[in-house]
Amino acid sequence: MRASRLLSLLLILQTRGRMTARELADELEVSVRTIYRDVDSLHAAGVPLYGDAGHAGGYQLLDGYRTKLTGLTTEEAEALFLTGLPGAAAELGLGSVVGAARLKLTAALPRALRDRAGRIEDCFHLDAPGWYSDGEHTPYLTAAASAAWDRRRVRVRYRRWQAPQEVTRTLDPYGLVLKGGRWYLVAAREASIRTYRVSQIGALEVLDEPFERPDGFDLARYWGGYLADFDRRRHTGKAEILLAPSAVRALPDLLDAAVVRAVDHTGTATGTGWLHAVVPIESEARAVSDFLRLGADVEVLGPASLRELMRETVTSLADAYRVREKSGAPAAGRESSSRCSNPSLCS
Template sequence: MRASRLLSILLLLQTRGRLTARQLADILEVSVRTIYRDVEALHAAGVPLFGDAGPAGGYQLVDGYRTRLTGMTPGEAEALFLAGMPGPAAELGLGEVVAAAQLKIQAALPAEMRERATRIQERFHLDAHGWYHDGDHSPHLAALADAVWNQRRVRIRYHRWKEPVEVTRDLDPYAVVLKGGKWYLVGHGDDQIRTYRVHKVVGLTVLDATFERPRDFDLGAYWRSFLQEFRTRLYRSEAVVRVSPPGVLRMRELMSAAVVDSMDQTATCPDEEGWVTAVVPIESLDHAQSEFMRLGSMVEVLKPCELRERLQATARDLAEMYLS
């Protein structure tokens, strides 16, 4: 375990340059004291590693030093090929690059590892798109990804749901994220970081100006925080519903994880017909009406009264339409 961590420290410094003991400890999920001991062990092994004290200090390797300890284990080779998603890579304009890189890596692997990597590709396939959506198709995605990579400032024309529906923003593009088959741009502008749906970018100009990406920006942490805030804003009310056994299964297929979790946690014991009563979160009356209409007679809304009345009116309209 320690040997693997020492190698990780060496490769981190080789690929990222100067890193503090705290940064190394956070990445490797160990204590700072453990990093101090590991650095001493690397010194004793003759690794040309030095550190500077102070706010701008940290550890780094002597210029020009490169480790040859970069061999992959069978598990690492398998994981690399499992992580290759040709669909999203192609959308970013990297499809051919990813395919070529995988071919080169595969050719360089020993015969046994090459066979295991091939087996992974034959047996596992990752599809990032949802069942009911083929994903976004934006003509600006590849250019945005290139601007993110090269730290080029961009000017976007963005279509949003509120007035004014079309706005112009100058942004420092920090990242692009694929979520549920949809691409999102994380960008800094007007002294704050915001998330934009790439599909709604209707115009893009890559500017000559560049920007410095903040060293302390953690994309994973930002995205987790954004999702939590989004879910908190999303569900503003609750509905009490009766759901049939087939409806419970259908809700698991169609509804969000928050709705399904709430149903599981609040569902009563089944009645004589097998129906359960549960409390589920809803976004708005309009959205809830369309969501529950998809379940037809497999669900009955008990509360709120306004939502129940809307569904009653829709049911009457449908009956009139189809029974006349």
């Protein structure tokens, strides 16, 4: 355990540079006194590690010192071969770089670890897009990624949902997120951090203007908060429904995860075998579209306005099919509802 911690301490200093004893202790989840003892042990082993006292002090390796890739456990070596994400790397223009890095890592491993890690790699494949999507066309993904890494401001022409639908924005690109096979750019505009769908970028110019990402900004933490806020904003109401057993089984494949969770939490059995539940909805028009996926296996009980809208929609469908049967010509359909399904398109 201690040998593993010493190696971790050495690699942290190698990758991050100068760090204080307190910072190292927090990173390794040990006491400051333990860090002092570990530093003494590394000194005794001949590692060129020195420390400076004072407010701006800390421990640092001698310039140019690099340790070899040693000390990997079997599980760590296996895990490294699951983090390459070759598909995502290729989309970012880093396919050859990741491939070269994996070759170097493979060459550095002992034969036993190399063979086992290779078998793990052969048994894992990431296919990010959903079943009913081939992915999105993102011609400016590589440029956006390069700008984020180089901390360069960008000017984009962006297609959004609301009017005006095409806008020009100057952005500070903080990072990229791959969600369900779709790429999103997290960027700052006028001191406000927003999310943009990369496939909606119609043009992108990298400007010769550097920017500084705020200290403490964490992309994963931001994205988690963004998703939570997205759910809060899009669910504007609730619906009371009855579900047939077959509809309950089909919910995960047909409706939003929030609806599935609500059915799990609020569902109560009725004397007919159907389930009574209260579920969140984005809007009544959207709810009608969603519930129609369940066909006759769902009944909307309330609110009354939503039940009436469902009745009108189903009646119109029935009328359309009756007209087609009599004349052979399609009936004039109702206007389809529209919505902004992703707030990134409204930015």
